[in-house]
Amino acid sequence: MKYPSRCTAFLSGLLLALTAAFPAAAQTVRPGDDGTTLEQIIVFGRHSVRSPTASQDTLKTYAVDLYPIFPVQPGSLTPVQPGYLTPHGREAAALMGSYFRSYLLHERLLTGRAQTDLARSYFRANSIQRSNVTAAFFGAGLIPGATIPVHSFPLGTTDPVFDPLAAKVATVDPGRAEIEVKGIYNSGPALGSAYAEERSLLRSVLFAYPPGTQPPPPAPTGKVDVASQPVLLEATPIPETGAVINLGGLENSQDAADAFVMEYTAGLPLEQVAWGRLSLDAISRESRMEQMIFEVSLRSPYLARVQSSNAASHILRTMEQVVIGDDIAGGFGNARSRVVVVISSDGYEAGLAGLLNLHWLLPGYQKDFCAPGGALVFELRRSRRSSDHIVRAFYTSQTFDQLRNLTPLTLDSPPATMQLLIPVDGQTPPNLDLPFDVFQKLLRKAIDPTCVDDPRTEPLPGVLTGVPFQ
Secondary structure, three states: OOOOOOHHHHOOOOOOOOEOOEOOOOOOOOOOOOOEEEEEEEEEEEOOOEOOOOOHHHHOOOOOOOOOOOEOOOOOOOEOOOOOEOHHHHHHHHHHHHHHHHHHHHOOOOOOOHHHHHHOEEEEEOOOHHHHHHHHHHHHHHOOOOOOOEEEOOOOOOOOOOOOOOOOOOOOOHHHHHHHHHHHHOOHHHHHHHOHHHHHHHHHHHHOOOOOOOOOOOOOOOOOOHHHOOEEEEEOOOOOOOOOEEEEHHHHHHHHHHHHHHHHHOOOOHHHHHHHOOOHHHHHHHOHHHHHHHHHHHHOHHHHHHHHHHHHHHHHHHHHHHHHOOOOOOOOOOOOOOEEEEEEOHHHHHHHHHHHOOOOOOOOOOOOOOOOOOEEEEEEEEEOOOOOEEEEEEEEEOOHHHHHHOOOOOOOOOOEEEEOOOOEOOEOOOOOOEEHHHHHHHHHHHOOHHHOOOOOOOOOOEEOOOOOOO
16 A cells, blocks of 8 residues: 545535436436525545556556556656545546535635635645645635745645654554454454455456366466465555555555546546446446455444544544634644634545445445545535534536546536435434534544544644646
8 A cells, every 4th residue: 555655525416317217326416495504514525536556567567468657648658656645636636616606606615716715725635746736626616816825844744734653643453453344344264255256356457368268268478467476464564644554466466457447537548448348337347446455454443433533533623613613723723713624635535434334325436545636525504594604515526427537527417426415323314414513522522642643733734836847
């Protein structure tokens, strides 16, 4: 796993209609007036479409054919550096930002005046290029004409909000983590058996033979057979978020398959997407390996608590300062920050969802898959009748084809979205909204205070400039 290598809280309900094939995929604006006012929105998202995180030198050992190059610009032969946001990803991020602009203008959280809206917004990214550039382009779509100040630590340095282990904000007991995940998933061989079909298909794609060939042919000379390596479930001494459990061959298989999602969503010619050997449905099914890695290493209860408490505490304080009308140390932005955009990586998104036991399923994607540019969204609303605050949570993302085709997004043609159930002691709220005080108690119970940075002394990032596009 490489670190350092919901969303439309605005989307108040079920989408107007995504396509005839997916009539249940939610609507951006609830019909009629629901009697609430949107006071704050927090978008906790993943970066948009990037190049593979593995280098070309590594990838060429995995397959009989060369992986395609992700160019800096269409027609260019210069490859995008490993893990960098692509030009296609920049445009997709801007489209998502533009959609949020339409929604937030409708909800009157934005005014349409750039400087006023900028003063009421806060942008944060973890310290990698693809997150910073995604945040900047999302912001450009959200507030056209403004220079977007993305707060971030210098690229390549540790951000304690997202990686509290490397920042030594939190400590982990690897042995305890291993015992817990084995209590959920049994063993590496058991997990490998559960994903044998995905790995077998991956092997046939990488080595260019028909799926189902029996017996499978041997690996070509000089190639690394990642899809046949043993799956592990073992603790490691690596003190980094997402790296406490080594899954062995499952991680290597995911490294090899990761590019297929990006090739499709980046708009590469279909003959270059998995060399034309996989349908879109099969590409999506192959992503189950990635999701299982996150289930083990970031969503399992102990690891979610250790690794995601710091981020969750920042989100809670960000809401609390709007509720009380005063700044709180350890929140994103300040009490005037009504639009908060936090962009990082899929693992951190998965970890936060794990801490709150949030789940989603969007058309075309696998369960809980963190799509490129997708986001968890938390809305803080206020009842106009009682003046009480409530919380709504969503997951939203562009569909595979919206990403690939750079489809403009509007209130009538929105991204795929679903409102999320936030479980509270086994109870289900009647309309999925939670009173703020209930949400507050839930988060405080989920957060481990020993894994949270002291807000009085935590380092604060400045506005990072000069982030390279290539």
